[in-house]
Amino acid sequence: MTKPIALKPLHALLLDGQGGARDMDAAEINAWRPDQGLAWLHLDYTEPEQSEWLRNQSGLSELVCEALLTENTRPRATLTGDGLLIALRGVNLNPGADPEDMVSVRLYVTPDRIISTRKRRLLSVTSLAEDCRKGEGPANVADFLVQLSGNLVERMGEVVEEIEEELSSLELQLLDEGHSAAIRQALSNLRRQTITLRRYFGPQRDAFSQLQNDRASWLSNDHRLELREISDRLLRHIEDLDMIRERAAMAQDELVSQQSDQLNQRMYLLSLIAAVFLPLGFLTGLLGINVGGIPGSDNPYAFGVFMLILTLLVALQVWYFRRQRWF
Incomplete structure (x- = not known):
């Protein structure tokens, strides 16, 4: 018999169904049963110990394990039996990182267990775990999906607002100071950032649409409506990015025009x-x-x-x- 691995995940929480949760140790993780409550394990798939536990002791199928451990993934939601295999992305708000360098989180969700994996820290997941410890977290797996999706989209919106404010500042500088190499470089960087974010936000919305359409028995109509609202908010962020990109292009055209006039x-x-x-x-x-x-x-x-x-x-x-x- 294989010796149980003393797993040390990033987060190991047993939800109480009332919005609260408590941390589980390695022995409790290995001894967990569905009748004890909803368990959430958040793993770093680059850690050999955690990937080994996932392959050999999690009880998940090989297909699900490979999806949770894959390096490159695209936002999606796939129904497998009564579980959902989900891949989502969030903006990278880690210190010194570029927001458009998106961070992926992979989840396998069933009515009684959630297993998520990541490579880099994602603030949306960290804040959700802290909410659970403070008694302000989800009560069930459907609430968990809605709350996590909402956290991801909320932080996306914050990044979009920061980009829009930066663009407004550059437009004012352009009017006050005229053409400069610094403004031209800043506009180029901003356009590159919006193009990259737009590229990732689109598939994320498709994943939310799949979540709404998948007929998981534990996902109620109310939760589907909440996911639709989150998807609509993401759509507004995508539209804002398109508008920002067009405004940045117009500002660059104005720079070229000013430079041509000066010449x-x-x-x-x-x-x-x-x-x-x-x-x-x-x-x-x-x-x-x-x-x-x-x-x-x-x-x-x-x-x-x-x-x-x-x-x-x-x-x-x-x-x-x-x-x-x-x-």
């Missing part, structure tokens, strides 16, 4: 200067050739007269340019 103004100024000095250069070059017969070569007042002629010529050009409204 055109400078080229226009240089063209005016060249137009003023072109006849002056022609006259000075013509009188500067080293051949006989140059007018005024023997006259001591010739240089002053020539400078006066050049000054009058410049004044005539400026008058003409202003009359034509070239500047």
Whole structure:
């Protein structure tokens, strides 16, 4: 007989059905029975001990184990018997991380047991575990799904709001300061971030739709309505991301327009200067050739007269340019 593994999961909670829960030790985990209440085990699948327990002592099928241990996953919800195999993603709010670097959580949910796995810490799961310990958690497995989904979408909304505020700040800087390399780089990063989030939010909504449609016996109509509301909130976040992306594109277009206007103004100024000095250069070059017969070569007042002629010529050009409204 295989010796039971002294499992040390990230969270091992026995829910009391009233919103509270208590932590279970390794012996209680291995001795747990469905009649004791709803058990929630949250594992780090990169830990060899925890993955071994999942494969050999959890009692789950090989297919479910592989789904809980897979490295790459896409948001989904699949009904297997009376259990649900679910993969969801949450924004990465860990210190020093990029929010668009989404964190995956995999769950296998039955009426009497929840097993979830992750690689990186997900604040939505951590806060749910703390709510359970404080007596403010879910009463049953359906409540658990609704509360976890709500936590994930709520934090997604917070990230979307932060991105929108950042974009508004960049738009004000663009109006006040005009074109700058820093604003251009910030807009590019913001567009990349929204594109990445939009890419992940869409499949997440599809997973919530699957949850609503799957006919799990323990998922009531009220819970389906709550999941639909969560899905609608996620849809609004997706629409906000689309709007942010379009606003960022318009801001980038404005940057390009400002840069083009600045370049055109400078080229226009240089063209005016060249137009003023072109006849002056022609006259000075013509009188500067080293051949006989140059007018005024023997006259001591010739240089002053020539400078006066050049000054009058410049004044005539400026008058003409202003009359034509070239500047």
